[in-house]
Amino acid sequence: xxxxxxxxxxxxxxxxxxxxxxxxxxxxxxxxxxxxxxxxxxxxxxxxxxxxxxxxxxxxxxxxxxxxxxxxxxxxxxxxxxxxxxxxxxxxxxxxxxxxxxxxxxxxxxxxxxxxxxxxxxxxxxxxxxxxxxxxxxxxxxxxxxxxxxxxxxxxxxxxxxxxxxxxxxxxxxxxxxxxxxxxxxxxxxxxxxxxxxxxxxxxxxxxxxxxxxxxxxxxxxxxxxxxxxxxxxxxxxxxxxxxxxxxxxxxxxxxxxxxxxxxxxxxxxxxxxxxxxxxxxxxxxxxxxxxxxxxxxxxxxxxxxxxxxxxxxxxxxxxxxxxxxxxxxxxxxxxxxxxxxxxxxxxxxxxxxxxxxxxxxxxxxxxxxxxxxxxxxxxxxxxxxxxxxxxxxxxxxxxxxxxxxxxxxxxxxxx
RNA sequence: GCGAUCGUAGUUCAACUGGUUAGAGCACCGGUUUGUGGUACCGGAAGUUGCGGGUUCAAGUCCCGUCGAUCGCCCCA
Numbered sequence: 001x002x003x004x005x006x007x008x009x010x011x012x013x014x015x016x017x018x019x020x021x022x023x024x025x026x027x028x029x030x031x032x033x034x035x036x037x038x039x040x041x042x043x044x045x046x047x048x049x050x051x052x053x054x055x056x057x058x059x060x061x062x063x064x065x066x067x068x069x070x071x072x073x074x075x076x077x078x079x080x081x082x083x084x085x086x087x088x089x090x091x092x093x094x095x096x097x098x099x100x101x102x103x104x105x106x107x108x109x110x111x112x113x114x115x116x117x118x119x120x121x122x123x124x125x126x127x128x129x130x131x132x133x134x135x136x137x138x139x140x141x142x143x144x145x146x147x148x149x150x151x152x153x154x155x156x157x158x159x160x161x162x163x164x165x166x167x168x169x170x171x172x173x174x175x176x177x178x179x180x181x182x183x184x185x186x187x188x189x190x191x192x193x194x195x196x197x198x199x200x201x202x203x204x205x206x207x208x209x210x211x212x213x214x215x216x217x218x219x220x221x222x223x224x225x226x227x228x229x230x231x232x233x234x235x236x237x238x239x240x241x242x243x244x245x246x247x248x249x250x251x252x253x254x255x256x257x258x259x260x261x262x263x264x265x266x267x268x269x270x271x272x273x274x275x276x277x278x279x280x281x282x283x284x285x286x287x288x289x290x291x292x293x294x295x296x297x298x299x300x301x302x303x304x305x306x307x308x309x310x311x312x313x314x315x316x317x318x319x320x321x322x323x324x325x326x327x328x329x330x331x332x333x334x335x336x337x338x339x340x341x342x343x344x345x346x347x348x349x350x351x352x353x354x355x356x357x358x359x360x361x362x363x364x365x366x367x368x369x370x371x372x373x374x375x376x377x378x379x380x381x382x383x384x385x386x387x388x389x390x391x392x393x394x395x396x397x398x399x400x401x402x403x404x405x406x407x408x409x410x411x412x413x414x415x416x
Numbered sequence: 417g418c419g420a421u422c423g424u425a426g427u428u429c430a431a432c433u434g435g436u437u438a439g440a441g442c443a444c445c446g447g448u449u450u451g452u453g454g455u456a457c458c459g460g461a462a463g464u465u466g467c468g469g470g471u472u473c474a475a476g477u478c479c480c481g482u483c484g485a486u487c488g489c490c491c492c493a
Binding site: 008011054057058063064065067068069084085086087088113115117118119120121123197200208213261262263279280281283286308331333361362363364365366367368369370371372375378380382384392394396399401 | 417418445449450451452453454483484485486487488489490491492493
């Protein structure tokens with residue numbers, strides 16, 4: 001008989017168990033709690049969409065559309081894509097579900113995303129993000145609220161210490177276009193000294209030269225003009241309102257004039273919460289204002305702002321969540337005792353006590369497992385106890401034990 | 417897509433410049449204790465050294481390929 005070969009997991013996917021899974025869910029749970037404090041309603045959107053949802057919204061940036069999306073044809077020949085981000089799908093839902101009636105709409109969601117990328121630290125092909133958006137709000141108040149939300153989330157997760165909020169503005173359309181023109185002129189003047197990658201970027205995505213990692217690009221990028229010189233009065237006012245709001249709310253930030261976005265629809269606020277602790281994949285939460293996106297999907301002009309945060313990256317940064325100790329471990333000896341134990345177990349759990357029963361092994365083994373699970377009490381049940389209508393309750397911290405009548409067991413092991 | 421490093425029991429790691437039967441800790445199972453844990457001791461099970469090919473008297477070790485992991489580049493919605 002030839003051995004069956006077990007199929008391998010798909011590259012860049014992960015199976016989580018134990019501490020890793022607990023970390024993951026602690027992040028999600030904290031997000032869900034904080035999001036309510038800010039009045040962000042939970043939404044659910046599909047994991048896959050017509051490819052056009054993403055190709056239209058992502059626009060001209062060819063790499064992400066052609067190389068990095070999981071696209072395939074369904075049986076009807078329609079091109080579908082596993083969502084590589086939340087924003088485009090949410091924007092689509094906003095238009096097709098008539099959610100305009102709820103504007104300004106504050107929404108939150110989380111779940112898996114898919115990008116065909118080379119896996120590395122904190123970067124997977126199926127990964128997971130938290131997401132928060134405010135759609136239909138031109139007011140800088142929306143930006144401020146989202147940033148406060150993000151900041152509080154990171155604080156409540158206990159990761160804020162090593163993380164800094166880098167903030168920039170990309171201005172309004174007028175400002176951005178003027179700045180971009182000046183940047184192209186500047187980089188063209190120094191084209192000969194740029195790295196090969198950056199010469200490429202000059203044609204495709206000149207703003208990206210600003211945050212190039214190539215040492216030879218740094219002097220040229222650093223001497224490039226800041227957006228401030230081109231800022232329109234409106235755009236300047238907008239940014240000032242955001243920064244003053246953050247100061248008033250006690251959210252620490254640093255201006256990062258080199259922080260840009262790869263896509264054209266971004267306007268005004270752009271931000272990233274960055275840590276040094278994760279190597280080159282150090283952005284833990286990032287976002288910005290995308291006033292042009294919804295128009296690209298065929299909607300009317302709809303200003304919006306949002307952010308997303310990598311759950312895996314946050315999960316790596318937080319302290320290990322404390323494991324909840326077991327309240328009670330029931331240790332039955334014999335069939336009759338086991339049958340009785342089901343009743344006790346049900347009562348304990350219905351009373352909200354975390355309880356488990358040992359299924360196998362001799363008493364020593366079961367005691368060991370009870371201890372390993374951090375049980376506060378072990379409840380030993382054998383023929384002698386059954387005959388007397390009691391259970392032997394052992395306090396695992398003191399080691400003392402005494403018989404307790406079965407009908408008052410829940411009381412006896414409940415925390416005072 | 418590109419570059420570098422790495423792949424040995426469930427897991428973390430050993431095995432000198434190629435040389436007998438690939439070892440250990442933890443975890444697991446059993447025992448010392450026919451109903452009492454967090455210690456100690458004894459024993460057991462567990463590996464086609466990722467996979468495929470090559471060189472050699474001999475390969476975990478060297479070479480090629482492949483798959484995967486890690487770190488970086490590209491990209492980062």
